[in-house]
Amino acid sequence: MQNKVNKSYIAIGSNLGDRLKNCNHAVQRIDALTGCRVVKRSPWFRTSPVGMDTDEWFINGVAEIDTDLSPRELLHSLLQIEKSMGRVRKKKWESRIIDLDILLYGNSIIHDPELKIPHPLMHERRFVLVPMESIAPDLIHPVLGTSIKEMLNNLGNNDERVFMLEESL
Numbered sequence: 001m002q003n004k005v006n007k008s009y010i011a012i013g014s015n016l017g018d019r020l021k022n023c024n025h026a027v028q029r030i031d032a033l034t035g036c037r038v039v040k041r042s043p044w045f046r047t048s049p050v051g052m053d054t055d056e057w058f059i060n061g062v063a064e065i066d067t068d069l070s071p072r073e074l075l076h077s078l079l080q081i082e083k084s085m086g087r088v089r090k091k092k093w094e095s096r097i098i099d100l101d102i103l104l105y106g107n108s109i110i111h112d113p114e115l116k117i118p119h120p121l122m123h124e125r126r127f128v129l130v131p132m133e134s135i136a137p138d139l140i141h142p143v144l145g146t147s148i149k150e151m152l153n154n155l156g157n158n159d160e161r162v163f164m165l166e167e168s169l
Contacts, residue, residue, distance in 0.1 A: 004068065005066045005067065005068050006066070006067055006068070006105055006106040006108075007039075007064065007065070007066060007104075007106055008064075008065050008066075008067050008074060008102060008103075008104060008105045008106070009062055009063070009064055009065075009102075009103040009104045009132065009136070009139075010030060010062065010063045010065060010078065010100055010101065010102060010103065011060070011061075011062055011099070011100070011101040011103050011119070011122075011128050011131075012026050012027065012060065012061050012062065012063060012098070012099070012100060013047075013058045013059065013060040013061075013096070013098070013099040013127070014026075014058065014059050014096065014097055014098050014099065015049065015054065015056040015057060015058040015059070015095050015096065016056065016095050016096060016097045017097055019058065019059035020044060020059050020165070022059075022085065022097055022098050023044060023059050023060075023061060023098070025085065025098075026081060026085065026098050026100060027041055027063055029081045029084075029085075030063060030065060030078070030081065030100070031065075033067075033069070033077050033081075035067055035068045035069045035073075036065050036066070036067045036069060036074070036077070037065060037066045037067070038063050038064070038065050039064045039065060039066055040063070040064040040135045041061060041062070041063045041064070041135070042061045042062045042063075042131035042132070042134045042135045043061065043131070043134060043164050043165065044059050044060070044061045044164075044165040045059070045060050045061060045127065045130060045131055045162050045163060045164055045165055046058070046059060046162075046163045046164075046165050047059075047060045047126075047127040047160065047161065047162045047163075048127075048159070048160055048161040048162075050125065050127065050160055052094065052095070054095050056095055058127065059165060060127045060128070060131060060162075061131045062103065062128065062131040062132050062134075062135060064135055064136065071102065071105045071108060071110055071115060071117055072114070072115060074102060074105070075102060075114070075115050078100040078101075078102065079100075081098070081100060082096075082098050082099070082100055085097055085098045086098075087099070101119055102115070102117055102119065103117075103118060103119045103122050103128065103132070104117065104118050104119075104122075104139070104141075104142070105117045107142040108142070109142055109143060118141060118142060118143055122141075123141065123144060123151045123155075124155070125160070126152070126155060126158065126160040126162050127160060127162055129148060129151055129152040129155065130152065130162045132148045132152075133148050133149055133152050136148055137149040
């Protein structure tokens with residue numbers, strides 16, 4: 001483990017089972033990881049599926065964490081949480097009980113087969129940018145040099161639908 005604490009942002013999503021419960025449970029599991037502390041969480045959003053052939057909408061959000069895990073240690077810990085919650089990876093774009101993606105890890109830029117940081121599609125995804133904007137609007141993307149708010153404003157109109165979820169649902 002590294003000694004330095006790094007701010008990281010984790011995308012959280014589910015479109016199978018009790019989606020809200022799955023997402024809340026994942027946040028609790030992330031917070032319970034040794035070397036991780038959830039600092040903030042966005043509201044939950046109900047979002048239309050993107051790039052998938054399904055009618056099952058997602059619950060999506062973003063957690064801001066402080067971690068002294070390395071990016072790869074964090075990735076492996078998140079994959080273990082997914083697996084323990086019942087996620088089975090068969091193909092890239094499929095329904096899932098839980099999906100945890102590292103969006104940003106400090107100002108790190110990592111591009112290898114196992115791990116890409118910043119997440120290569122985050123700037124194209126309303127279901128990522130809307131929750132991110134709610135907790136870190138002025139955060140600057142380390143590659144694009146633009147803020148989360150600017151990326152969201154520049155996204156334009158697409159077919160993605162994103163609605164804030166009432167917590168009681």
